[in-house]
Amino acid sequence: MPERAVDVAIIGSGTAGLNAMGQVRRAGKSFVLINGGEPGTTCARVGCMPSKAMIQIAEDYHRRTHLGKFGIDGHEGMTLNVPEALEHVQDLRDTFVDRVLGSSTDDMPPDLFIQDYARFIEPTLIEVAGQRIRAKAVVIATGSRPLVPAPWRVFGERLITTDELFELTDLPSTMAVIGLGTIGLEVGQSLARMGVEMTGFDQVEQIAGIRDPEVNAVAIALLGKEFPLHLGAAAEISEEGEQLRVTAGAKSLLVEKVLCSIGRVPNVEGLGLQALGVPLGPRGIPAFDPHSMQVGSLPVFIAGDVTGDRPILHEAGAEGKIAGFNAAHYADGVDPSRFRRKTPLFINFCDPNICAVGARWTDLDPATSAVGQIQFAPVGRALIMGQNKGIIRVYADKTTGRILGSELIGPRGENLAHLLCWVIEQGLTVGQLLRMPFYHPVIEEALQAALYDLYAKVDVKNSGGITELEPLSD
Known part of the structure; x- marks a missing residue:
């Protein structure tokens, strides 16, 4: 050879x-x-890009359900041509793949x-x-x-993963998603908004990998209004005629297809x-x-x-x-270099976004950490958008005031998460961040309010007399 x-x-x-x-x-x-x-790449073929295309279609179509309160007439007559929508997703997917390969x-x-x-x-x-x-x-x-468990592979085309999802030319009327991590939750909500009768299952009590119990509770309450979520019991699948029966704990139902999203x-x-x-x-x-x-x-x-x-x-x-x-x-005989990894950043593009940045709730030491939070309900910009739902929780070192991490669910969460990630990467404190300009009315005011709540709980205080303003030196 x-x-x-x-x-x-x-x-x-x-x-x-x-x-x-x-x-x-x-x-x-x-x-x-x-x-x-x-x-x-996985991202271009079956991951982040085609899923975001589907999310965008589902989100735009879903807006018809609450346009009426804005005085926009005709919204009830909107329809979704599912085959055309799926073809659009596939066309975008092919464009992304071609760009990767072409370069x-x-x-x-x-x-x-x-x-x-x-x-x-x-x-x-x-x-x-x-x-x-x-x-x-x-x-x-x-x-x-x-990951598809071996016993489930006998169900053929009735059990799919994201590898097959973006090849579909039409959608079933009923479907279950097993596994409510990032992929399962994003796709499950999108399919529900596109008209599929969806049901979600996960054997753990958390969704989207959330670790903060307060954020998890809000997320379950919000997402559970869009499609039923059954948590805390492992799902089993059996064949029943042309359909599949999914059973988890006391819940059992028949569906045309199952999306398996239990990991990779x-x-x-x-x-x-x-x-x-x-x-x-x-x-x-x-x-x-x-x-x-x-x-x-x-x-x-x-x-x-x-x-x-x-x-x-x-x-x-x-x-x-x-x-x-x-x-x-x-290859030149040089010993490997070790590099500092960037601040962890996780974004789930469901609506509202679910995000985690830096240190997680389970990483915190209660004796040395402080937590600030704000519900999105009173945030002016979110209220105007009709999206004032969710919560943001920000963690800091109690002694130094340095921002450690955050978990949140809320509108424009992807933008808030980036801001917090950059703050943590720079090692900024609560006081330093509060001295940054915040415009009005913007979603970022939710972060500002959470920081004010957090500032009251850290030991380090600003000595200048006004929290968010820096005194001039003589």
């Missing part, structure tokens, strides 16, 4: 793999990019981009497409796929990670350093959704850059 040598072999051409390739190219190293399965792998020669499944023979020896590639360093960025598993089957010679964890992934992405002390680096650590596009990109940088310089 022929063997060729390269500086770096990258397995996987998704977000992490492409970012790794960018670093290797920048370092001027020889490389090969290998991809098994569909090309293009990355479309024009790469076959000796640099190999479309086939790779297998490790040794830590730096890979077999793929009838040849062996000897690399000085390897990046594993093979991504993940939806790493794409490592057939990769031969046993050849690395290091122990593999329960998910089949070897231990790695999240600041260097290095696997043990090997010339092997791992990045992106395959790790299961932070399965979000911007995190996959960051991990890919770290892995690619270290793989490229490892």
Whole structure:
């Protein structure tokens, strides 16, 4: 079998793999990019982009239900052509995929981009497409796929994941979504708003990965008004004629289709990670350093959704850059560099947005932390928009006043979450943030109100006499 040598072999051409390739190219190293399965990123094909297209359609259509109170006539006659809506989602999805491929792998020669499944023979020896590639360093960025329990696979096309959802040409009249994390909740609400009789199930008592009990309670109350949520009991599926029966605790119902959204598993089957010679964890992934992405002390680096650590596009990109940088310089005999990771940021694009930034509720020490909060009900801008529902909770160190984190559900949450993320990244305090200008009337005034509540609970106080104004020096 022929063997060729390269500086770096990258397995996987998704977000992490492409970012790794960018670093290797920048370092001027020889490389090969290998991809098994569909090309293009998970985000563009079956993830964040097509789901946001569906969310936008569902949100726009849903507005008809409360336009009447604004004096807008004719709203009750609005209809949704579901096949056309789904075709629009697919067209946008194809556009996003084409853009990714057009700017990355479309024009790469076959000796640099190999479309086939790779297998490790040794830590730096890979077999793929009838040849062996000897690399000085390897990046594993093979991504993940939806988890479907083996007993459920017998239900065929009646049980789908997001891999099949965006291929549908029409929607069923009844559907259950099992798993109410980010994907399940976003898609479940969207399908309900598009006319599907939806029911949600999750075996835990939290939705969207929320850890703050106050935010979780508000989220359940708000989302539960749009489609029933059954929490705290594992769901079972059985066949009943052409339909599927979903049972969880005392709840049982028949549906045409089930959306399985209970998690994702790493794409490592057939990769031969046993050849690395290091122990593999329960998910089949070897231990790695999240600041260097290095696997043990090997010339092997791992990045992106395959790790299961932070399965979000911007995190996959960051991990890919770290892995690619270290793989490229490892080829020169340089020890891997360790990088500080960015402030964690999670956004669920359901309506209202559910967001988490920085330290989570479960990370806080009650003795040293303070919490400020505000309900969105009295926020003027939110009231004008007809979206004054939700809560924002902000956490700070009680002694220093430094902002630690936040969890929230509310309108324009994606924007508030970014502001808070940048604040935490800069290490700002409650007092410093309150001295920032806040316009009126804007959604950001909700954050301002939560900060005032928080400021009263931290030990550090402004000595200038006015909380939000900084005195001039003599």
